[in-house]
Amino acid sequence: MERKTDAKTRPSAKTRFGLDVLVAGAGYVGLAAAVSLKQARPGLAVALVDAAPAGAWQRDGRASAIAAAACRMLDQLGVWAEIAPQAQAITEMIITDSRTSDPVRPVFLTFDGEIAPGEPFAHMVANRALNGALRASAEKLGIDIIEGVAVQGFETNGAGITVHLADGATLKTRLLVAADGVNSKLRDMAGIKTVKWEYGQSGIVCTVAHERPHNGRAEEHFLPAGPFATLPLKPGEDGTNRSSIVWVERTQDAEKLVAGDDLVFEHELEQRFSLKLGEIRVADKPRAWPLGLTIARAFVAPRIALAGDAAHGIHPIAGQGLNLGFKDVAALAEVIVEADRLGQDIGALDVLERYQQWRRFDTVQMGVTTDVLNRLFSNDIGPLRTVRDIGLGLVERMPRLKEFFIRQASGLSAGTPRLLKGEAI
Numbered sequence: 001m002e003r004k005t006d007a008k009t010r011p012s013a014k015t016r017f018g019l020d021v022l023v024a025g026a027g028y029v030g031l032a033a034a035v036s037l038k039q040a041r042p043g044l045a046v047a048l049v050d051a052a053p054a055g056a057w058q059r060d061g062r063a064s065a066i067a068a069a070a071c072r073m074l075d076q077l078g079v080w081a082e083i084a085p086q087a088q089a090i091t092e093m094i095i096t097d098s099r100t101s102d103p104v105r106p107v108f109l110t111f112d113g114e115i116a117p118g119e120p121f122a123h124m125v126a127n128r129a130l131n132g133a134l135r136a137s138a139e140k141l142g143i144d145i146i147e148g149v150a151v152q153g154f155e156t157n158g159a160g161i162t163v164h165l166a167d168g169a170t171l172k173t174r175l176l177v178a179a180d181g182v183n184s185k186l187r188d189m190a191g192i193k194t195v196k197w198e199y200g201q202s203g204i205v206c207t208v209a210h211e212r213p214h215n216g217r218a219e220e221h222f223l224p225a226g227p228f229a230t231l232p233l234k235p236g237e238d239g240t241n242r243s244s245i246v247w248v249e250r251t252q253d254a255e256k257l258v259a260g261d262d263l264v265f266e267h268e269l270e271q272r273f274s275l276k277l278g279e280i281r282v283a284d285k286p287r288a289w290p291l292g293l294t295i296a297r298a299f300v301a302p303r304i305a306l307a308g309d310a311a312h313g314i315h316p317i318a319g320q321g322l323n324l325g326f327k328d329v330a331a332l333a334e335v336i337v338e339a340d341r342l343g344q345d346i347g348a349l350d351v352l353e354r355y356q357q358w359r360r361f362d363t364v365q366m367g368v369t370t371d372v373l374n375r376l377f378s379n380d381i382g383p384l385r386t387v388r389d390i391g392l393g394l395v396e397r398m399p400r401l402k403e404f405f406i407r408q409a410s411g412l413s414a415g416t417p418r419l420l421k422g423e424a425i
Contacts, residue, residue, distance in 0.1 A: 019045045020346065021336070022163060022171055024151050024186055025179035026050035026057070028064075028127075029308030029325040031134035033177055035077050036333035038141045040425050041340050046143050047173075049165065051150035051180070057135075060127040061284050062205055063233055063244045065090070065319045067122050068115050069411030070326040072422035079133040086129040088234045089113065089120040091216030097389050099380065100223055100271050108392035111406050113216065120216075121410040122319075124231050124244060151186060161303040161347065175347035177332070178306045179325075182294055182313035190301040198292040199374065201226050202254035203316055204247040206286035207233065208269070209240045211278025221272065222388075224380035225249050227317050228272045242283060246316055247272065248378070254288045291315055295367050299360055300352035305332055312363045315370040317377070323411050324366060330417035331358045334425045358415070 021037055023030045026048045038046045066074070066087070074080040091113040096105040115121045138145060146165070154163045154176065163171045178186035187194070214232040221228045226248025233242040247269075249257065257265050266282055273280055294313040299306045308325030335355045336346045344351055376388055395401050407413060411420055418425050 019047055019171060019173035021046045021175045021177060022173040023048045023177040023179055024050075024163075025181065025308070025310070026052070026135075026145055026147065027179065027181070027308070028130055028134060028322065029329055030177070030179035031131065031138060032073070032077070032326060032329045033179060033307055033332060034143050035079075035134060035137045035141060036073075036329055036419060036425075037336060038138075038143055039077060040333060040337045042141075044340065046141075047146065047171070048138070048143060049146040049149065049151060049163075049171070052147065054147040057131045058128055060131070061207065062127045063124050063207075063231070064127055064130065064322045065122050065231060066125050066130070067320075067323040067326075067409065067411040068119055069416060069420035070323050071123060073326060073330055073419040074133075076419055076422050076424060077134075077137060079137050082133040082136070083125055083129050086234055087123040087125045088232050089216055090122045090124065090218045090232060091120060093218045093220070095220050095222070095392060097222040097377065097385065097392065105221060105274075108389055109396045111402060111409075115406060115410045115412065121406050122218075124233050126233075151180075151189075153189060154186075156302045159345070173347075174303065174345065175336070175352075176304050178304060178310045179308045180310055182309040184306070184310035186304070187296060187306055187310050190304050192301060192306070193297045194294050195297065196292060196294045198290065199315065200251055201248050201291045201374075201378070202251040202288040203291050204245070204249060204254050204258060204286055204288045206245050206247075207283040208243050208245055208273065208280050209236070209283045210243065210280045211241065212276075213241050214243055214277060222377040223272070224378065225253065226374070226378045229316075229319070230273060236283075240283075241277070243277075245269070245273070246319075248291065248316070251288075251290055258286050258288045293367055293371055295364060299356040299363075300349065302349050303347040303352075305352050305355060307332055311359070312367060314367050315374045317373050318366070318370050318409070320366055320370070320409075324363060327362065327411065327417065327420065328359055330419035331355055333419060334417050337425050358417075362413075362415070 023034045034046050034048050093111040094107050095109040098105040113120045150166045152164045152166045160172050160174055161176050216232050219230045229246040231244040233244050296306055296311045299311050307328040332355050339346050339351045
């Protein structure tokens with residue numbers, strides 16, 4: 001059957017393809033995986049299926065921190081030029097450790113925002129802009145996007161995997177990539193267990209408008225209940241200065257704040273944000289998500305690979321969740337493309353295990369790091385506060401150690417896949 005090339009066209013029920021790769025989940029990770037593979041190997045038949053209704057991504061008002069390595073990958077995929085005008089460079093990062101009631105928040109650690117002249121270590125990008133650019137690229141490449149229908153089940157059958165959709169359609173593919181989020185149904189269907197625990201915290205996310213410009217500065221305040229981060233955004237269409245807030249609170253308190261009176265929320269926000277940028281106001285509806293650590297015990301199964309939050313969900317304290325997902329994409333694409341060039345079966349378990357070996361240690365390491373950081377800083381224990389503040393002060397006085405941390409945050413650590421270096425695969 002001839003494949004449709006319009007990404008907005010949804011195949012009719014009962015359609016059966018001979019696909020090479022089917023990606024489940026049309027978020028940033030799923031889209032980037034499909035685009036990476038199709039761009040590198042145009043001969044591969046690639047499609048996406050997503051349970052979210054068509055157009056749901058356009059209602060996402062959040063923004064994400066995109067590390068320098070991910071920016072290089074997006075540039076290599078040909079989408080960064082479209083995203084860049086809407087991206088805000090992070091030019092400086094400061095870290096404080098205090099209580100909400102403290103009149104002064106001493107700065108313990110500062111980072112210059114560049115990893116190379118003219119290359120910031122991260123940008124803040126509106127989720128709609130990121131998703132829209134990747135979708136436009138998918139459309140140009142002829143990748144079908146089947147929206148508004150979930151994967152109901154699948155079975156492997158030797159050289160392929162048969163995927164059953166909730167509307168009765170059946171798709172046959174050589175490889176199924178599960179990029180369907182931290183509560184991945186495909187991961188469960190594949191029988192892959194997880195290491196998982198909850199933190200008793202929730203992350204409140206909203207956009208704040210303020211009088212004075214932020215000048216590209218990001219701030220992370222370690223408070224007893226959890227970190228409070230202010231991340232710079234591009235001005236609004238009317239020129240309004242804006243920042244994105246990631247505010248971690250105990251879940252019970254977060255739920256009360258989000259569901260309660262707007263004046264109470266703004267008062268509590270002001271206690272944490274302060275008035276250093278002038279008067280502030282909440283520019284959108286605050287939302288809260290429970291936080292926990294989830295790491296899949298395996299990243300692959302026969303003809304299935306997990307990517308993004310389906311493989312790992314970590315605490316936002318280091319701002320690395322989305323960037324870990326892009327690392328998965330870059331590594332998986334490199335492994336699959338090399339296997340296809342060598343004439344190997346791209347869905348064979350020995351091929352997929354190369355991806356797992358590449359990504360699992362780094363993921364576990366990041367999960368442990370964020371877990372330790374959260375436990376270390378989300379408390380008000382006096383002796384522990386003294387130790388961590390001394391540690392932050394020592395890092396501030398060691399330029400080489402600071403440079404190491406900034407490169408880690410930028411995603412340019414050892415073993416970086418080629419796409420994240422800005423190189424073709």
